[in-house]
Amino acid sequence: MLLIIFLVLVLAVFQAFLPGKYLVDQVGPESQMGPRDNLPPPTPKLSRAQNALRNFHETLPVFVTLSVLSIVLGEQEWLSLLGAWLFLIGRVGHVVCYLKALSPWRSVAFMTALIGLLLMAIPLIPHIWA
Numbered sequence: 001m002l003l004i005i006f007l008v009l010v011l012a013v014f015q016a017f018l019p020g021k022y023l024v025d026q027v028g029p030e031s032q033m034g035p036r037d038n039l040p041p042p043t044p045k046l047s048r049a050q051n052a053l054r055n056f057h058e059t060l061p062v063f064v065t066l067s068v069l070s071i072v073l074g075e076q077e078w079l080s081l082l083g084a085w086l087f088l089i090g091r092v093g094h095v096v097c098y099l100k101a102l103s104p105w106r107s108v109a110f111m112t113a114l115i116g117l118l119l120m121a122i123p124l125i126p127h128i129w130a
Contacts, residue, residue, distance in 0.1 A: 001076045004084040005067050008091070012060060015053050015095055022046035045099065052098035056091060059113060063087055066120040075123040083119030086112055 022045050031039070042050065063084075070080045090113025097106035 001067055001071055001081065001084060004081070004088055005064070008060070008063060008084075008088055011088070011091060011095075012056065015049075015056055018049040018095075018099075019046060019053060022049050044101075048098050048101065052095045055098075055110075056095070059087075059091070059117065062117055063120075066117060066124065069124055069127075070120060073124060073127050075127075077123060080120050080123050083116040083121075086116030086119065088116075090114070090116055 022043065023039075026043050026046055027039060066080075067084060070076050070084075090109050090111070093109030094106060094113060096102075097109050
């Protein structure tokens with residue numbers, strides 16, 4: 001589980017740098033390093049990268065919470081691991097599909113990640129009543 005958590009966090013760092021990269025492409029490094037008070041409207045690629053990052057930030061706390069609970073409660077069996085891998089694969093697919101404007105594949109990737117979270121939660125349910 002720790003490997004998957006690490007890989008998801010690597011994805012988070014990668015996604016955090018994407019909007020900056022597209023902003024530099026749009027306005028140049030001098031404007032990007034300044035106060036950014038008078039930036040032009042974002043390009044479609046920059047806007048997609050920002051949206052994908054915001055969307056990732058919505059699901060990352062749920063993933064981290066479920067992962068830590070799986071470790072603490074000793075629920076790192078096949079279902080939890082499968083769910084974590086599905087989450088990672090779905091989130092990688094989601095950012096790729098978001099950046100390339102691939103519909104409906106972006107939704108398919110999001111649902112893959114969501115199913116992964118549900119699979120991670122299932123083994124934790126008995127601990128609610130313990």
